[in-house]
Amino acid sequence: MSTLSHSLFVSASVAMAFTVSAQEKTRSAEQETLQDNNLEHVTVTGSAQPALVMSPKNAIIDGPFGKDKSLTDIARTLTSISSDMLEQLSIDDLQDVLALVPNTYSASGFGAPSLPTIRGQLGELFQQGMRRQAGNNGFGIPLSFNSVGQIDVVKGAPSVILGTTQRNGGFVNLNNKTATLSGTDVKLQASAGSWEHYRGQVDVNTAIEEGKSGIRVSAEYIDNDSYYDFTEYQSEDLFIAYTLLPDDKSSWNISFEYYDVDFTDNAGINRPTQNLIDNGLYITGQGVQPNGSQVPGAFAVVSPTGEVRIPRSTVLTDPDNINNAQTYVLHSTYERQLNAVHTLTNRSYFQYLNREEIAQNSFVEIIDGAKTAQNRLEINSTWSGAQQTTWGVDIRYNDVLGYSQFTTEADLPIDLLGSIEQRRIPLTQAQQARLIELRPGVFVSPGANYDIDGDGNNDFSLSDTTDSTTWQTGLFAEQDSDWTNRFSTTIGLRADHYDVTARDALPPAGQIAAQDSFSKWLYSGSASARFKMTNDFVSYATYSYSEATSNSMGGGTVLGADNKINPLNFATENELFELGVKYSPADSPWYADASVFEQTRSLRNRDGSNTGIIAKGFEAQMFYQGSNVWANIGYSYLDARYDDSASAQDSQQVADAFDNSRPDIIQGTGIGAPNFAGFAPSNQRVQGIPQQTVSASAGYQIFDNWDVSGSAIYTKSYPLDYLATVLIRDQITININTNVALTEQSSLRLEVHNLTDENNWRPVFEGGYFGSTLVFPELPRNVQLTYTYNFKA
Numbered sequence: 194m195s196t197l198s199h200s201l202f203v204s205a206s207v208a209m210a211f212t213v214s215a216q217e218k219t220r221s222a223e224q225e226t227l228q229d230n231n232l233e234h235v236t237v238t239g240s241a242q243p244a245l246v247m248s249p250k251n252a253i254i255d256g257p258f259g260k261d262k263s264l265t266d267i268a269r270t271l272t273s274i275s276s277d278m279l280e281q282l283s284i285d286d287l288q289d290v291l292a293l294v295p296n297t298y299s300a301s302g303f304g305a306p307s308l309p310t311i312r313g314q315l316g317e318l319f320q321q322g323m324r325r326q327a328g329n330n331g332f333g334i335p336l337s338f339n340s341v342g343q344i345d346v347v348k349g350a351p352s353v354i355l356g357t358t359q360r361n362g363g364f365v366n367l368n369n370k371t372a373t374l375s376g377t378d379v380k381l382q383a384s385a386g387s388w389e390h391y392r393g394q395v396d397v398n399t400a401i402e403e404g405k406s407g408i409r410v411s412a413e414y415i416d417n418d419s420y421y422d423f424t425e426y427q428s429e430d431l432f433i434a435y436t437l438l439p440d441d442k443s444s445w446n447i448s449f450e451y452y453d454v455d456f457t458d459n460a461g462i463n464r465p466t467q468n469l470i471d472n473g474l475y476i477t478g479q480g481v482q483p484n485g486s487q488v489p490g491a492f493a494v495v496s497p498t499g500e501v502r503i504p505r506s507t508v509l510t511d512p513d514n515i516n517n518a519q520t521y522v523l524h525s526t527y528e529r530q531l532n533a534v535h536t537l538t539n540r541s542y543f544q545y546l547n548r549e550e551i552a553q554n555s556f557v558e559i560i561d562g563a564k565t566a567q568n569r570l571e572i573n574s575t576w577s578g579a580q581q582t583t584w585g586v587d588i589r590y591n592d593v594l595g596y597s598q599f600t601t602e603a604d605l606p607i608d609l610l611g612s613i614e615q616r617r618i619p620l621t622q623a624q625q626a627r628l629i630e631l632r633p634g635v636f637v638s639p640g641a642n643y644d645i646d647g648d649g650n651n652d653f654s655l656s657d658t659t660d661s662t663t664w665q666t667g668l669f670a671e672q673d674s675d676w677t678n679r680f681s682t683t684i685g686l687r688a689d690h691y692d693v694t695a696r697d698a699l700p701p702a703g704q705i706a707a708q709d710s711f712s713k714w715l716y717s718g719s720a721s722a723r724f725k726m727t728n729d730f731v732s733y734a735t736y737s738y739s740e741a742t743s744n745s746m747g748g749g750t751v752l753g754a755d756n757k758i759n760p761l762n763f764a765t766e767n768e769l770f771e772l773g774v775k776y777s778p779a780d781s782p783w784y785a786d787a788s789v790f791e792q793t794r795s796l797r798n799r800d801g802s803n804t805g806i807i808a809k810g811f812e813a814q815m816f817y818q819g820s821n822v823w824a825n826i827g828y829s830y831l832d833a834r835y836d837d838s839a840s841a842q843d844s845q846q847v848a849d850a851f852d853n854s855r856p857d858i859i860q861g862t863g864i865g866a867p868n869f870a871g872f873a874p875s876n877q878r879v880q881g882i883p884q885q886t887v888s889a890s891a892g893y894q895i896f897d898n899w900d901v902s903g904s905a906i907y908t909k910s911y912p913l914d915y916l917a918t919v920l921i922r923d924q925i926t927i928n929i930n931t932n933v934a935l936t937e938q939s940s941l942r943l944e945v946h947n948l949t950d951e952n953n954w955r956p957v958f959e960g961g962y963f964g965s966t967l968v969f970p971e972l973p974r975n976v977q978l979t980y981t982y983n984f985k986a
Contacts, residue, residue, distance in 0.1 A: 258683075268722070270788045314806060314960075319364055320367040320522070324351075333548075335428070349771065350741070358742075361795070374406065391415070395410075406436060410433050423511060462508055494865045509616065517549055536575075544566075554617065557598040568587075596637040601620060605847070659747075685717075716739075718737075729778040729781075740767075787814075805836035837874050840872045848860060880964045887907040915961060939981065
């Protein structure tokens, strides 16, 4: 075990030892504490609540749309996932939310998703209502759920309270675990699963001073081998939360999280022909560049040597790849009741991130320190029972130093069934001359371009290298008005001023580093109306407009080929029209909602350009929670198309990689690949997204100590590439689990994923850029056994 692993569990052990003395404290103030602690939301009804919370019906949403809102108060499609739902449905990464939330189907994110996918596009990741540092367009770091107590998934651009962002398909807000103010809870958990998957967690939650303060320490260690070749995952996460009630008018919640992860960038299987998807057959033969080199490179052509069944575990990875990240995150939320009208909330956030990936296929992404700090001051003014305003100021600082190189990648020429050396891309002298040597043997792009030889042409290859600083200052106001007992409206406005400086982090020898500055105001606004048709049915209509940014890795800003910041990076417009209905009857186990929407937004391409997308669709979800049975079902229809906009793909089609010497195997075009294809503006359907998905899950408490549950996800056939030459067929995934309480304190849980052992596939990357190049084979049937020991004092 590493030094950090040791320190994590030493810290947890100290916290556990501390709880021994805490057990002797009085618990006479318990009921008063539950009433006063406004950080732990308690729902009181006239009937006993089920042991598990498996419906979002009574969820309280605090932050994105104001203070302590119910689902029917919010005129947007929203699903809140409780801690029980996270555990019962085995949700431990952002792709798993599809089990509950319609229109959240996602690509694999190179095996390590760092951002959510909502309505066919990458969305934003928030934590405690503050936008979290999540890497470059999905090339971020995996996310630990060790700190998470509740997840709120919202469709469409963030609200005016949250502010201007980079991605606008939707957003996920992670709500941290909180510290108790009463008693002590200790949870120990250990898991083991297929392919030597191991996980351990200790979670200690105790009051320091009853009714006044409490602390929570959660430590998690994961050490996973993998079904996939040359793939592993090892992480250590320490989360500490502290809650203080200084007086009867204020509360303060502080948290700290440290996360260290080593993981693999898993590109799946290349050469995704229809025969690979349907029958698992792979075309062999190494590509040859126009200059005769067999090193993978642009416009290489493969002469097929055969077609053989490929093991689904054989993926485009390399045992010598380096990929790791370290980050720490601090959050502070202070609330105070100023007077009978005004309540103040101050939210603060700081994150530091290091990330290093050096791949043998010449891909490099190094974040040598990304610092993000934000402070938002909110005033909630309740003028009367019918009029309420949330207003305030938001300041965000982002500083990124990072180095990148992706200009010489080439995946299609590689024969995965050949040697490891055939996958590697050593740079030629000519290629090295267009890059800068960051350290011995590691070449990256400079952060600007230069004409050193004076021939009028730029001499370097640009990627995402940057040394940039951004100040974002936002002013916002949102007005909630109840005009009658049945009709209410919400109107919000926000203005964000951006002040950005970008510098070349690594100029060539003898050159003065290029630098540019840019500033601009961006605006957003929303208007919605809610109408109570009956006490149980609420209908709503929403319009939202926002101007967003398009940034590079770590949220930074790059210089273009002209050594200037492109103003178009700050001119991305997004619109949302949504009509919906929510059914939430009192004293009933049912909850349901449905909506239709039209959403126009921008998709950031891998090369930094932007493509307009228009998405129209329908989505619905229904939940039932009885005393012994719970169930839910969700359906989504999504018609996502290019909005009279151009698109790009790594290659025009997979057939471009092959000549026509074996027409019995494939009708190759002989163009060569990758060929960096561009497609003219069109209304073509966006590739890599199913039009229809259905998800369902259910659970049954057989006996007091034994329950069973399961989930199923169906996706309808969809095109993998722009030209729709390859389709991913209709697919279904079924997961089941059962939990047995061995004693009052301990339980054993068995999970079986992909029960029917389907050979399912996913795209590798959001936006379809690699649709003609790569496809991700999902895991076969696998199991996990978890032992939990839980006691209270």
